[in-house]
Amino acid sequence: MENLLKAPGVFVDFILKEWLLAVSGISLILTSIYARHIPVYSVNEWEVLFILFVLFITVNGLQQSGFISTLARGIERGKRIPLKLVLATYFLSMLVTNDIALIVIVPLTLSLNVNRKGILVILEALAANAGSALTPFGNPQNLFIYWFYKVNAFSFIKIISPFSLSFLLILLISSLFVKTRNGAREPEGVQTVNKKAYIYGILFFIVLLTVFHRLPVLTGIVVILFALLFDRKSLRIDYALLFTFLFFFGIAENIKLLLASEIGRAGHIFLFSALVSQLISNVPATLLFAKFTSRWEALLWGANAGGFGSLFGSLANLIAYKIYINHEGSDKTPLFTVKFLTIGYAAFFISIALYFLLYPSPGLF
Numbered sequence: 001m002e003n004l005l006k007a008p009g010v011f012v013d014f015i016l017k018e019w020l021l022a023v024s025g026i027s028l029i030l031t032s033i034y035a036r037h038i039p040v041y042s043v044n045e046w047e048v049l050f051i052l053f054v055l056f057i058t059v060n061g062l063q064q065s066g067f068i069s070t071l072a073r074g075i076e077r078g079k080r081i082p083l084k085l086v087l088a089t090y091f092l093s094m095l096v097t098n099d100i101a102l103i104v105i106v107p108l109t110l111s112l113n114v115n116r117k118g119i120l121v122i123l124e125a126l127a128a129n130a131g132s133a134l135t136p137f138g139n140p141q142n143l144f145i146y147w148f149y150k151v152n153a154f155s156f157i158k159i160i161s162p163f164s165l166s167f168l169l170i171l172l173i174s175s176l177f178v179k180t181r182n183g184a185r186e187p188e189g190v191q192t193v194n195k196k197a198y199i200y201g202i203l204f205f206i207v208l209l210t211v212f213h214r215l216p217v218l219t220g221i222v223v224i225l226f227a228l229l230f231d232r233k234s235l236r237i238d239y240a241l242l243f244t245f246l247f248f249f250g251i252a253e254n255i256k257l258l259l260a261s262e263i264g265r266a267g268h269i270f271l272f273s274a275l276v277s278q279l280i281s282n283v284p285a286t287l288l289f290a291k292f293t294s295r296w297e298a299l300l301w302g303a304n305a306g307g308f309g310s311l312f313g314s315l316a317n318l319i320a321y322k323i324y325i326n327h328e329g330s331d332k333t334p335l336f337t338v339k340f341l342t343i344g345y346a347a348f349f350i351s352i353a354l355y356f357l358l359y360p361s362p363g364l365f
Contacts (some may be wrong), residue, residue: 020311020322021240023053024247031254039130039250041179047217049245051210053237054220055103057227061234062313063107064195082175085109089124090131090168096141096208098307098316103299106323114180118324118336122343123175125320129307130167132316133160139288139316141303159297163304163351196231226321241322252284268353269293270302274348277306277313284351301355309348310341317344 018053033247068162076102085105093101102124109120132138138145146156203223207365209215227234277285289299311321321340325333 056237058331061200093131098128133304134164274304305351
């Protein structure tokens with residue numbers, strides 16, 4: 001009887017913590033019914049999920065080994081912590097994609113003995129989306145546009161650099177106004193780096209090579225095998241986030257199916273791609289609109305601008321949001337969600353204004 005009385009409370013706590021999983025699951029069912037379509041997942045989508053899985057294990061292993069906490073203590077001893085974190089996220093995302101940058105930086109941030117971690121994570125999400133926009137391989141939509149339209153690398157960077165560099169300046173200024181102080185919590189016992197940190201460092205490098213297509217994706221199995229045999233604690237990752245991605249890919253396919261017949265004559269590619277990204281994320285939005293336009297410049301701007309705003313605008317947003325919520329607890333979810341969306345949509349509308357300021361004529365439409 002006691003367990004039955006506790007059940008409603010446990011269910012409510014689960015919904016508060018994993019509302020994103022519940023909403024995405026229900027949305028997948030509803031869109032599938034409305035579209036009369038059962039989503040079929042591509043090999044690429046399964047590869048993305050697998051890579052995220054092994055990345056989460058690797059970063060969790062680095063965390064358990066003491067590497068991240070040691071790195072965090074080094075950052076705490078310096079000044080301008082927000083500035084350093086924004087710069088690190090921005091430049092790291094240019095090299096290893098926005099998703100991977102946040103998988104590394106957000107846990108590091110949450111290991112710091114400082115206050116105002118919520119605003120730091122939000123700034124990092126913005127920095128990851130802005131920094132990754134600058135290079136052809138910084139995020140999936142850039143890589144697709146770069147290859148699909150056979151764009152010259154110099155032209156690519158020249159077109160998107162006003163977007164990326166403008167937000168770098170905005171984020172640098174914003175970070176200077178974020179004041180943090182040490183001692184938000186009592187420091188825990190000093191954790192030393194154990195030998196597993198070196199192994200996980202090697203495994204992390206192997207996973208990066210799979211991301212850059214230097215090794216087959218299935219090479220990541222070595223991470224799973226190592227965790228199963230020697231460090232099962234590292235398997236305690238956010239599986240709800242992986243299922244959220246799984247549901248989200250299905251929702252994106254359903255919405256693409258519903259919208260395809262409506263946008264055949266769409267002209268304003270920038271606005272449409274930016275707005276649709278708010279619903280299905282910027283990667284599927286890019287794949288969708290590439291079928292209807294040769295204006296890669298507008299699509300490039302729209303897809304990257306669409307990464308700001310909603311939690312669904314970019315998969316990187318989901319990663320930063322869920323890692324923070326899982327670490328800090330469901331009691332901070334409402335306020336953090338409001339802050340995340342408010343600041344995200346401020347960046348979204350700034351990016352729209354910036355585009356029309358630079359391109360007041362319909363030249364890129």
